[in-house]
Amino acid sequence: MRNDLFIDGIWVKSEKGGTIDVVNPATEEVFHQVAAGTADDVDAAVRAARKAFDQGEWPRMSGSQRGQYLRAIAEGIRNRLSELARLEVLDNGKPLPEAEWDIGDAAGCFDFYASLAEQLDNKPEEQIELPDDRFTSKVVKEPVGVAGAIIPWNYPLLMAAWKVAPALAAGCTMVLKPSELTSLTALELAAIAEEVGLPRGVLNVVTGLGSEAGQALTDHPGIDKLAFTGSVPTGSKVMAAAARDIKRVSLELGGKSPFVVFEDADVEQAVEWIMFGIFWNQGQVCSATSRVLVEQGLYEKLLSRLVEESGKITIGNGMDKGILLGPLVSAKQHKQVTDAVEAATQSGATLAAGGRRPDALQEGYYIEPTVLTDVPLESAAWTEEIFGPVVCVRPFATEAEAIALANDSRFGLAAAVMTKDDARGERVASALRAGIVWINCSQPTFTEAPWGGYKQSGIGRELGRWGLENYLETKQVTKYVTEARWGWYIKN
Ligand code: NAD
Numbered sequence: 009m010r011n012d013l014f015i016d017g018i019w020v021k022s023e024k025g026g027t028i029d030v031v032n033p034a035t036e037e038v039f040h041q042v043a044a045g046t047a048d049d050v051d052a053a054v055r056a057a058r059k060a061f062d063q064g065e066w067p068r069m070s071g072s073q074r075g076q077y078l079r080a081i082a083e084g085i086r087n088r089l090s091e092l093a094r095l096e097v098l099d100n101g102k103p104l105p106e107a108e109w110d111i112g113d114a115a116g117c118f119d120f121y122a123s124l125a126e127q128l129d130n131k132p133e134e135q136i137e138l139p140d141d142r143f144t145s146k147v148v149k150e151p152v153g154v155a156g157a158i159i160p161w162n163y164p165l166l167m168a169a170w171k172v173a174p175a176l177a178a179g180c181t182m183v184l185k186p187s188e189l190t191s192l193t194a195l196e197l198a199a200i201a202e203e204v205g206l207p208r209g210v211l212n213v214v215t216g217l218g219s220e221a222g223q224a225l226t227d228h229p230g231i232d233k234l235a236f237t238g239s240v241p242t243g244s245k246v247m248a249a250a251a252r253d254i255k256r257v258s259l260e261l262g263g264k265s266p267f268v269v270f271e272d273a274d275v276e277q278a279v280e281w282i283m284f285g286i287f288w289n290q291g292q293v294c295s296a297t298s299r300v301l302v303e304q305g306l307y308e309k310l311l312s313r314l315v316e317e318s319g320k321i322t323i324g325n326g327m328d329k330g331i332l333l334g335p336l337v338s339a340k341q342h343k344q345v346t347d348a349v350e351a352a353t354q355s356g357a358t359l360a361a362g363g364r365r366p367d368a369l370q371e372g373y374y375i376e377p378t379v380l381t382d383v384p385l386e387s388a389a390w391t392e393e394i395f396g397p398v399v400c401v402r403p404f405a406t407e408a409e410a411i412a413l414a415n416d417s418r419f420g421l422a423a424a425v426m427t428k429d430d431a432r433g434e435r436v437a438s439a440l441r442a443g444i445v446w447i448n449c450s451q452p453t454f455t456e457a458p459w460g461g462y463k464q465s466g467i468g469r470e471l472g473r474w475g476l477e478n479y480l481e482t483k484q485v486t487k488y489v490t491e492a493r494w495g496w497y498i499k500n
Pocket of ligand 1: 216226263393
């Protein structure tokens with residue numbers, strides 16, 4: 009397990025920084041320490057990335073050449089899939105099969121952007137039709153420069169891949185700051201980049217606290233673009249920092265995603281998608297299915313099946329076989345989620361299932377899968393992101409009411425609708441104000457499709473070709489193609 013910083017192609021100690029304890033959320037044991045990078049370390053990393061961008065080969069080589077490096081990184085991740093997945097479980101707590109899924113997805117993300125990098129070479133130049141034939145004009149895409157990426161702890165390597173792969177494909181160089189809670193696989197990603205011979209300074213990884221290393225990165229004048237995933241309050245700070253010197257910024261923030269289930273839906277299908285949507289990754293998912301709206305006629309049946317099935321979820325150490333729900337990531341997160349459940353019941357909500365630490369698990373940051381009903385619309389449980397395995401379920405009477413309730417949120421990341429009536433599914437999907445809408449399912453995520461939110465859930469889109477565009481500037485090149493004088497002061 010690594011603990012140094014990766015700056016300018018070499019592993020270095022933090023100059024003045026201390027260390028951060030790495031805690032196993034399943035046991036509460038400190039099993040490692042990583043460097044608490046400082047503003048000086050961030051400065052060294054940005055300078056290295058700056059040099060690699062301004063003077064290095066990376067932005068100047070062909071897309072296919074960059075693609076080869078990305079494919080080699082994908083291969084490096086795949087070769088170590090099992091080791092990386094185990095590290096992720098130790099660091100984050102998630103069940104091992106989920107971690108294996110994430111690591112496979114991270115490798116797939118590098119492959120996908122390798123293809124897009126290769127395609128950059130073959131794209132025909134986009135010519136612009138001008139109303140004046142003395143000119144020709146074309147549009148070219150160029151890398152935005154040095155990217156600063158700040159990521160959260162819920163999908164540590166996957167969130168890194170979502171930023172590093174498109175940024176490198178575009179020809180950017182970068183500094184990545186992982187979450188202080190889950191830095192281990194980001195350091196391994198740097199090691200893989202080193203192994204495949206990525207040119208020095210192209211990818212730098214600085215571990216550290218958000219308030220120190222994170223803020224230093226957002227404030228650094230050498231950064232051209234900030235790419236952030238995390239909470240709304242931090243996203244707002246990142247955007248304010250970006251505003252000071254007009255850095256490009258993309259934000260992937262929180263959500264309170266609704267799932268509208270109509271009476272004609274198959275109740276067993278609905279229960280499975282709801283449980284996957286809110287208990288997968290312990291509910292620590294930005295797009296988690298946290299508000300379920302059920303048409304009156306199906307409400308009681310669906311609720312009783314959901315409560316029954318929630319009680320069957322196996323809870324325990326993510327390393328153990330057959331576990332579906334691991335611990336939350338940290339003591340702080342555990343307290344936030346249990347406090348939120350308590351505040352919900354105090355505000356009038358009913359605890360239909362879960363809400364407690366399982367009796368058999370007195371160590372580790374565990375909480376049972378939790379189902380809340382009668383949640384007041386103005387309460388925090390209904391309006392705020394809990395980021396844990398807690399779902400609020402509520403009946404509705406009409407399609408219009410369901411849409412109004414679903415859209416009544418400051419978030420707009422994701423939403424879902426379930427019905428056998430195709431026309432209604434499409435109609436409701438188009439009325440839902442969210443960047444991602446699922447019909448008859450909830451949560452499946454594809455590297456090929458755009459990911460991002462409306463409203464306070466963010467700005468910009470990751471994944472797919474949109475993810476690449478995040479790291480590209482648009483340049484017009486306009487040429488005067490006649491010998492004739494322009495004639496501003498001398499008439500032809
Ligand atoms: P967070 O905002 O606390 O931290 C995110 C990152 O920002 C961490 O690396 C942290 O160190 C850093 N940071 C903290 N303060 C900073 C500052 N002042 N300046 C710069 N960086 C700073 O979020 P979290 O608790 O790590 O993650 C949970 C949140 O992330 C949830 O709200 C969730 O919805 C969101 N999330 C969104 C998506 C998405 O795609 N939309 C994906 C995953 C998580």
